[in-house]
Amino acid sequence: MTDHDIQLLSVGIAAGMDFMLLVQMFFGILDDRNDRKVLRAAEAKLEAAKKRAAA
DSSP states (O other), X not given: OOHHHHHHHHXXXXXXXXXXHHHHHHHHHHHHHHHXXXXXXXXXXXXXXXXXXXX
């Protein structure tokens, strides 16, 4: 392997790692949004159950 091949390989690996980190961050944000949506729905059900129990 020449120095140029090694440099291309290193750049390719670095770009691939950066891309995978970006994908993980993106799906992590989406997962957090879904978690918050589920939490809001559960809190609404809990409040409704509390109101029914108090009535």
